[in-house]
Structures are given as C-alpha cells and as structure tokens.
Amino acid sequence: MSSVTLRNVVKRFHKFTAVHETNLEIPEGAFVTLLGPSGCGKTTNLRMIAGLLDPTEGEILIGGRRVNDVPIHKRNLGIVFQNYALFPHKTVAENVAFGLRYRDVPKADVAARVQAALDLVQLPDVGERYPKALSGGQQQRIALARAIVIEPDVLLLDEPLSALDANLREDMRVELKRIQDKIGVTTVFVTHDQSEALAMSDRIVVMSAGRIEQTGSPEEVYNNPASEFVAQFLGASNMLEARCTGTDAGGATLEAEPFGQVAVPAEKAQRLGGPGAAQLVLRAEKLLVMPAAEMPEGMITAPARIETVDYQGQTVRYFLRLGERQLQAINMIDERPFEQGAEVRVGFRPKDASALPMETA
Amino acid sequence: MSVEAREARQPWILLSPALTAVTLLLLVPLCFIVIYSFWLRTATGADQAGFYLDNWAEALSDRFYRDILLNTLKIATITTAICALMGYPSAYFIARSRGNKAMLLLLLMLPFWISYIIRTMSWINILGVSGALNGVLTWTGIVDEPIQMLYNEATVILGLVHFLLPFMILNIFVSLDGIDVTLEDAANSLGATKWQAFLQVTLPLSLPGLAAGGLLCFVLGAGTYITPLVLGGPTDAMFANLVFEAIITQLNWPLGSALSLMLLAVLAVLVGIYNRYLGMAQLMKGLG
Numbered sequence: 001m002s003s004v005t006l007r008n009v010v011k012r013f014h015k016f017t018a019v020h021e022t023n024l025e026i027p028e029g030a031f032v033t034l035l036g037p038s039g040c041g042k043t044t045n046l047r048m049i050a051g052l053l054d055p056t057e058g059e060i061l062i063g064g065r066r067v068n069d070v071p072i073h074k075r076n077l078g079i080v081f082q083n084y085a086l087f088p089h090k091t092v093a094e095n096v097a098f099g100l101r102y103r104d105v106p107k108a109d110v111a112a113r114v115q116a117a118l119d120l121v122q123l124p125d126v127g128e129r130y131p132k133a134l135s136g137g138q139q140q141r142i143a144l145a146r147a148i149v150i151e152p153d154v155l156l157l158d159e160p161l162s163a164l165d166a167n168l169r170e171d172m173r174v175e176l177k178r179i180q181d182k183i184g185v186t187t188v189f190v191t192h193d194q195s196e197a198l199a200m201s202d203r204i205v206v207m208s209a210g211r212i213e214q215t216g217s218p219e220e221v222y223n224n225p226a227s228e229f230v231a232q233f234l235g236a237s238n239m240l241e242a243r244c245t246g247t248d249a250g251g252a253t254l255e256a257e258p259f260g261q262v263a264v265p266a267e268k269a270q271r272l273g274g275p276g277a278a279q280l281v282l283r284a285e286k287l288l289v290m291p292a293a294e295m296p297e298g299m300i301t302a303p304a305r306i307e308t309v310d311y312q313g314q315t316v317r318y319f320l321r322l323g324e325r326q327l328q329a330i331n332m333i334d335e336r337p338f339e340q341g342a343e344v345r346v347g348f349r350p351k352d353a354s355a356l357p358m359e360t361a
Numbered sequence: 362m363s364v365e366a367r368e369a370r371q372p373w374i375l376l377s378p379a380l381t382a383v384t385l386l387l388l389v390p391l392c393f394i395v396i397y398s399f400w401l402r403t404a405t406g407a408d409q410a411g412f413y414l415d416n417w418a419e420a421l422s423d424r425f426y427r428d429i430l431l432n433t434l435k436i437a438t439i440t441t442a443i444c445a446l447m448g449y450p451s452a453y454f455i456a457r458s459r460g461n462k463a464m465l466l467l468l469l470m471l472p473f474w475i476s477y478i479i480r481t482m483s484w485i486n487i488l489g490v491s492g493a494l495n496g497v498l499t500w501t502g503i504v505d506e507p508i509q510m511l512y513n514e515a516t517v518i519l520g521l522v523h524f525l526l527p528f529m530i531l532n533i534f535v536s537l538d539g540i541d542v543t544l545e546d547a548a549n550s551l552g553a554t555k556w557q558a559f560l561q562v563t564l565p566l567s568l569p570g571l572a573a574g575g576l577l578c579f580v581l582g583a584g585t586y587i588t589p590l591v592l593g594g595p596t597d598a599m600f601a602n603l604v605f606e607a608i609i610t611q612l613n614w615p616l617g618s619a620l621s622l623m624l625l626a627v628l629a630v631l632v633g634i635y636n637r638y639l640g641m642a643q644l645m646k647g648l649g
Contacts, residue, residue, distance in 0.1 A: 050546075050550060051549075052546055052549075071549075071554075072546075072549045072550055073549045073550070073551075073552050073553055073554055074552075075550075076552075077550055078550070079546070079547065079550040081543050081546070081547060083541065083543060085541060085543040085544050085546065085547035086547075087544060087547075087548075087561075087562055088566070089562075089565050089566055098548065098551050098553075098561075099551030099552050101552075102551065102552030102553055102557070103552060146547075146551070147550075150551060150552065
C-alpha cells in the first residue's frame with residue numbers, strides 16, 4: 001500500500017496537450033476517483049501512473065519513490081481494464097495466478113492465494129472454466145481478483161464498470177467498494193459516471209480539458225462546486241446570471257432575476273471575490289416545483305410554466321420556463337407530477353444556493 | 362413449402378455456384394486421374410484402358426521416387442520454417458503499426474501483381490553468372506571470376522521463400538490483428554516483461570494463424586514444380602517435377618496420374634496428422 005503523487009506532470013502527444021501541468025496527492029489507502037468527460041485526461045493520468053505512458057514533464061511518485069524510469073512490470077500495480085483483458089487461452093485460475101509466477105510465491109501457496117482471491121470476489125467455483133464461459137459481471141470480478149491477488153501497492157481501475165448493464169453496474173459498485181475497504185489498498189478509479197464517483201470515492205478529482213477543476217470529498221464537489229463545469233457535470237445545475245451586491249461574514253448577497261435578492265451562505269460563496277458579476281448555482285434537485293398559489297415560508301420563489309415533463313418513476317424532471325430562462329428541476333413525485341403547460345411556482349431555500357464568480361470565457 | 366424447408370434449402374442455393382465449380386473442375390478431373398492411374402501405357406505409346414496395377418507398382422517400389430518424395434518434403438519443411446521465422450516479426454510489425462496498416466498490407470500484396478514465374482526468373486538476373494550480384498563482386502574485385510550461385514537446393518529454397526512468405530505473413534497478421542493489445546498491457550502490469558508477455562499471451566494466441574500459414578506454405582511448397590525447374594539443378598527435382606515430366610514430356614498419363622495421386626495421398630495424410638496434433642481444435646477450446 002502506497003501513496004501516489006503527481007508533481008507538475010504534463011503529457012503531450014505531438015502538439016496536443018492531453019494533460020496540462022497537474023499536481024495531485026493520493027494518500028495511502030484512499031479511494032480516489034478521477035472524474036470527467038471523455039478526453040479530459042483522466043485515463044491519460046491513470047496510464048501514466050500505471051507506466052503505460054511516460055509523462056512529457058514532471059514526476060510521478062509511488063510510495064514516495066520516483067517511478068518515471070521504473071517500467072510497468074516492476075511497479076507492482078494492480079490494473080483492471082475497461083474490457084477486463086482476461087487471457088482467453090488460460091483458465092480463470094491460470095489468469096488469477098498469472099501475476100504470482102513473476103513473484104517469489106512458493107508453488108504450494110499459489111493455489112491457496114488464487115482460491116482466496118476467488119473467494120473474495122465471491123466466485124469460488126469457477127477456477128477451471130475459461131473466461132468466455134463467464135458473464136460480463138463475472139469476468140469483471142475475475143479481472144479484479146487477478147489484480148489484487150498480487151497484493152499491489154496501488155489498484156488502478158480504468159472505467160471497470162462501464163461495460164456492464166445498469167443493474168449489474170450498481171451491484172458491482174457496492175461490491176468493489178466492499179473489497180477495497182476490506183483490503184485497504186490505495187485505489188485510483190477512473191470514470192465518467194458521476195454517480196459511481198459520488199458513491200464510491202473518498203475524494204473526487206474532477207477533470208476537464210486536461211486540467212483538474214476541483215478536488216474534494218464527494219459532498220464538497222457536489223454541494224459546493226468550484227466552477228461552472230463541476231456544477232454542470234455533477235448532476236444537473238441551473239446557472240443564473242447574477243450580481244453580487246455585497247459580502248460579509250454571514251455570506252454574500254446576490255441579485256438574480258427573476259428571484260430577486262438571495263443571501264448565499266458564506267461557505268458556499270467563498271469563491272466570490274467581492275461585489276460584481278456573479279453566477280447563482282441552483283441544483284435541479286433543490287429547486288422545488290409547487291402549485292402556483294403556494295407561498296412557503298423561508299423560500300425564494302418565482303412563477304413558472306412547465307414546458308416538458310420527463311417522468312422517471314420515483315422522480316420527475318421538469319423543464320420550466322421563467323420568462324427568457326429555462327430551468328431544470330428534479331423532484332420526488334408526491335402523488336402525481338404536474339402536467340405539461342401547467343402554471344406553477346418554483347422555489348428554493350437560500351442555504352441550498354451557491355455562488356460563483358462570472359467566468360471570463 | 363414450409364418455412365423450415367425453405368430455410369434449410371437456402372444455404373444450398375447460396376453454395377451451388379461454388380459446389381458446381383468444385384465438382385466440375387476438381388472432383389470430376391480427379392476421378393479421371395484415378396481411372397487413368399490404372400490404365401497401361403503400351404510399348405507403342407498408346408494408352409490401354411483397363412485395371413492394371415503396373416503404374417502403382419512402379420511408383421511405390423522404385424527407390425528413385427521415394428527419395429525424391431522425401432527430398433520434396435524436406436525442402437517444403439525447411440521453406441516453411443524459414444517463412445515462419447521471417448514472417449512472424451513482419452506480421453507483428455504490421456499488426457502493431459498504428460496509421461499505415463493498410464499501406465503495409467498493400468505493399469505485402471504488391472508481389473502478387475507480377476507473375477510468380479517472372480518473380481522466380483528474376484533471381485537469374487540477380488544471382489546468375491552475369492547477374493547483378495556477380496557484377497558487384499567482380500567489379501569490386503572481391504572475386505576474379507563470377508561464381509555460379511544458382512541451380513542448387515539453396516536457390517530452390519530461396520525461390521520458394523520468396524513465393525510463400527506473403528502467405529505466411531498474411532495468415533499470422535490476421536490472427537495477431539485479432540488479439541486485444543490490452544492483453545499485453547495486462548500481462549506487463551502483472552509483472553511480466555515485454556518478452557514474457559509475448560511468450561505467455563501473444564504467441565499462444567497467434568498460433569492458429571501460424572499453424573494455418575505453415576500448412577499453406579508446406580502444401581504449396583511441396584506441390585511446386587516451377588521453382589525447382591527454374592532455380593534448381595539437375596539433381597534438385599521435386600516430386601511435382603516427376604509428374605510434369607511423365608505427363609508433359611513423356612506423355613505417359615497413366616504413370617503421371619499414379620505419381621500425382623501418390624503425392625496427393627502423402628500430403629493428405631500429413632495434413633490429417635497436422636490437424637490432429639497441431640490442430641486448432643485444442644486452441645479454439647479456450648477462445649470459443
């Protein structure tokens with residue numbers, strides 16, 4: 001088990017810069033997720049940590065040791081690939097035992113360790129089978145067993161769940177987290193799926209266009225996004241043009257049409273420099289749709305019309321028209337959702353809002 | 362007609378052009394050859410129809426035929442081994458190259474645009490007494506007199522390798538190209554060096570292509586008569602040359618038929634053994 005450090009790492013492919021100068025500290029035993037859309041550099045970072053790519057500039061440290069010149073087969077990493085990369089001509093047991101043959105593991109112990117790994121992923125009886133005879137989810141577990149049986153210093157997971165169908169993905173998410181907790185290995189997880197990131201991580205590193213946008217706990221990046229990109233990428237957020245009219249110890253006061261004055265709490269307005277152009281961030285789940293006649297206390301509201309209803313069973317997503325603006329709201333369904341075209345009232349609590357400075361694009 | 366009956370007929374309808382061609386152009390002539398092999402060539406030069414075992418007795422008892430058959434198999438084996446050793450790295454290079462795979466494959470096919478006979482004869486201009494290589498050697502003074510490099514077993518093998526190498530490369534390429542490159546990454550990440558990963562993962566997974574390429578080279582090599590005719594000496598005849606000699610030169614169809622069936626039988630047995638022991642079935646178990 002080891003920490004991982006990226007120090008001033010840059011990766012260029014010819015003239016294209018895939019990763020801009022990046023600094024990242026992954027503490028020992030942590031489960032850290034690199035989250036971002038495709039092409040954001042998250043997989044490039046993972047492949048550099050793995051040793052499958054060499055950084056153009058900067059240093060990579062594993063357990064405090066510089067590994068830039070250490071080839072992949074000497075880094076002692078467990079990697080789970082997106083397509084599992086199980087060896088099709090070897091049985092499951094041979095696959096899992098593969099890494100052990102390059103370590104000084106006595107022959108007698110190999111079988112026991114393979115069996116222990118298969119037990120850990122809850123597939124104790126498939127050792128004699130070939131990978132092709134297993135389902136996608138089972139192959140995924142075998143790939144994990146093969147990666148952890150060597151007791152790696154760091155476990156690297158490259159979108160390991162994206163090839164699975166939705167239900168299985170959620171089961172495997174829980175399973176993966178359980179196994180990681182149990183063995184306590186430092187884990188770097190790459191995904192574009194925000195719900196996977198939020199559910200599994202100790203820390204999330206949100207990336208965009210080769211740069212780190214924000215690093216923080218799932219609650220931090222979700223509730224207090226550091227940029228418009230983070231706000232938009234982690235769930236749906238409404239960004240409203242606003243003016244900051246003043247800040248004090250209690251927070252910031254923003255003026256945002258059509259809601260008027262909003263007092264944003266201090267911890268959610270800390271990125272504001274001071275008075276001036278700003279953005280008000282309203283998460284779609286925090287925006288409540290109610291009958292037009294209601295005026296609940298403590299909420300800032302405005303009249304709206306429902307343009308589109310996107311029914312999702314437990315929840316419903318409304319696209320709302322407020323004059324020039326379109327806002328999104330995701331609400332739990334109480335009895336039945338509002339109809340398309342209905343005149344309603346939409347509101348939020350000021351403590352759920354956050355503020356960002358206006359980005360100069 | 363029921364749906365099932367129609368569906369059952371469909372493959373046969375699609376196969377019928379090929380089946381017709383194979384039947385008329387291969388099976389029927391083969392039957393003629395079988396019949397011919399039991400006829401007898403009389404002293405007058407006329408063929409006498411009937412059921413005589415004389416040709417077979419001669420083909421099977423004469424040590425001359427046996428020695429040439431063994432020599433043919435030896436040359437085909439050496440050629441196949443050289444093609445495998447030379448072809449694998451090339452195929453690997455093409456399969457792993459990123460942008461210009463199509464270009465490299467086109468270059469590989471380029472020799473097929475020129476007749477095999479012309480390609481074979483081109484070696485005379487390179488290795489012959491007044492050929493390019495001798496020209497360079499005498500001009501630089503390395504040798505005083507041109508050396509005769511042609512017309513021996515080595516040049517026959519050279520010509521066959523030249524002819525068969527693209528077939529080997531293509532077959533290996535196809536199986537290498539189908540192997541997921543992340544398998545090697547996975548092996549490396551588990552502690553295997555590049556070479557160990559190759560031996561443990563890539564090589565075994567590419568064996569079907571190597572085996573198919575080997576079989577093709579062996580059969581084509583063992584059946585050739587043009588290369589030894591053009592590049593071999595008087596003692597380098599291969600078995601197909603005997604068939605050529607009997608049928609074309611001596612017009613002895615019955616003996617030529619018996620000899621060609623003998624070669625066919627030997628190759629068929631060898632292919633059968635090959636399939637049984639080196640065959641794909643064992644490898645396919647893991648893949649399929």
